[in-house]
Amino acid sequence: MGEFGLKRGIQPWMANLIAIGGIIGSCYFLGTGYLISQMGPSVILLYALGGLIIYTVMQSFAELLVNVPRQGNFISYSAEFISPTWAVGTGWSYWFNWCAYIPSEAVAGGIIMHVFVSEVPVVLWAIAFLLMITILNLIQVGGFGWVESSLAIVKIAHNVIFCIVAALIVLGLIGSAGFIGTSVVFPPNGNLYDDIFPAGWFILIANMALILVNFQGSEIVGLAAAETQDPKKTVPKACRMVVHRIIRVDILPILFLILIIPYAEAGLTDSVFSTALANYGFKEAAAILSFIVLTAAFSCANSGFYGAVRALYGLSLEGMAPRFLSKLNRHCVPMVGTLMTLVCCWLVLSLWWFTNGEGQLYIWLLSVSAFTGAICWISICLAQVVFRKRIYERGYTDADIIAPAPLSPWMPVLIGVVLEVIALVVLAFNEELVGSLYLSIPVVFVPMIVYWVGRKTGRIRGIKFLNPDEKSFDELFPDKRGKL
Template structure:
């Protein structure tokens, strides 16, 4: 087998990630706690209509990815899509978005760290959460510090484990439903989904509140775009990864949800427990429940691995955009001999230490709820700005008429932006999300104002850069 030559970028990073690495990174970053831990809650809120929620969100995330893919296809040298926001919306918006997205990544990583401690305590309930979190954070940060290729390979196997688990669940569930297996909850059957179906079993507001929760499940899909700067054949990989990754994720989500609701009538689902564990226990495999717990542990580890990778690249990107004589540029705009932004990754991982500190309050479940809601709010804003930047790209001289164009742009682009705005508005109708939504507005006003004043002062001090 011929070994692929690794190309070195101008900044010292290396194009060592293959197509399988890129796709698995996206799958690994997306399919995590949202499916394995949070799906029980979303199903209990909406019943079978949760499938519609996943479908609608899947369509709009695909459109967003096509917009990001189009910009990256025109310039695959960028390490992050935030660079396009800076280019087309200006340095003030770019600086604001870069830090906001990095903060959102940190919140998501905190959620995964929290989930990891929950899964480990399934076997070792006496081990404190903070110790578990420190061990996993240190290990995965170490993987990211060595080389992008090692991260990619680790993510490939992490993601493969969760894919095998999902396929095993689907196969087991399909067998149980087709054979009409009897469980303590009744017969396993596809009719459990359609029987007494109601679009809004707990009211319209409960259905609406599921959208932000499922939105969180799709976060991380944009990691495809973050890996392009270190992908071996970027133009080829962009098309393949963007078009195929989300379809695969939807198949996994739909297959798993259908099986779960086919075996466990949704009215009997324990929202506080992993649906995967519940299904395998009903299938008569008590040992399999422990195996699935291992799988969901690797799933959360996979997501954390991807978040550390992305956060490190974004912190590095932010450092490169600062003046060369600034503290941040001198210390964090560096690439190691292995092609890795070591200082940026280290700082990003160090900031995640707040999670073990929060766990010392014995409020693990509350921590997960808080950080998940906060990350939702941050991501909505960033995604909307990315879509607006794409519209500016279409009006610029960079636009490639024969490039990887977003389909039906004149209709789908404004629809996607409007949809993200609607998702944000729904947060104000969900009591537990109101604080996070208000916090996002305050963050936008305060940090946005500080960023504007900072950029303005820099422009005054360096008028030759205007």
């Protein structure tokens, strides 16, 4: 096969499921327990804020994808609309984002399996989990589409069933507690502010970065754009539907969760959803939900690996990584990039032996993923703002844009850039998470420095962000002003 042309092996319905499947990972089931234990019922406000951010990012991304199609996606957009140097940092940080996140899913799978088989150490379960991911991602993309979309259905079913059961518990129709209403959130003689913000309001800002991890993977629908059979129709629809799915599939279960479990009982030892049901006598159902978390971890790691390999492929195509990383095998899979990503994931998992256990490693890896992933989201919003500015300068209006992002540039700038930057800066003041910056910051800036020095010395050629079958910005949007 040639260098260019990833196989279009993903159907539109698969792309829609991949969009939501990438969101519901172990961080949702385990990480939410950590967040609830830290901040109580105010976690629902944090999820709403995260939903607003991802809505902004996805609308900006959809506008770019359908108006300026690029196989390298947001890495190409960063190079074209921000700067090549920034694009290098963005691309490598996105790749490493998943190299940190995938092992965190393996750790999560190990934690859950340890609940069922406590005789086997968590670390061995984590190794087995990552081994399964390794094997699965050595097959062609068609296998990815079918597996990921099937696992997404299982995760969605988990949340729907939990909402139904939790609602019946709240109403006292089932369970051992009778009617509880809102008594868990608002106990008798309590103070409204203290009930909602038991750790204070600033905890919303302090944990904002971690909530972003819960929504990472949404951009996978963009990375899959090169492989959908009708990108202009499928991608905008999938991006628009993300916010609706977040409300129905992500935020609604959290609302029911805080209604039935006291925040002091949440944690990282098991799925917080399972813990909640077990408290009301549904131990068998809780065990089933815990097992479903395994599919969530497997699914999110699977879609994340897909995104990582495609990101590395894009880096290679554009001259930001060695050319051999974009070579495709006979199944149209960038196998060398796949192997390199696998090696990095295994190296990250080996950090286990330098931490105080699975809990610390899990949260630390999520923080690294939050930082590097947010850099990419910020880049998407910045690129969209610059794109819009450039076409306006050439005499175009909103009517000339396919799937325009709403309230641009204010919403992308304030929500997609400023708010995310604040979330990352606050990491430096969080004692539990500050250590992640020692790895996150170099991952972003070292590649930028290497590229800048290489360009200055002539050792690195310029970035190539156009494939042979792609039109340049000038071809897509020729200057109208000269025709008036």
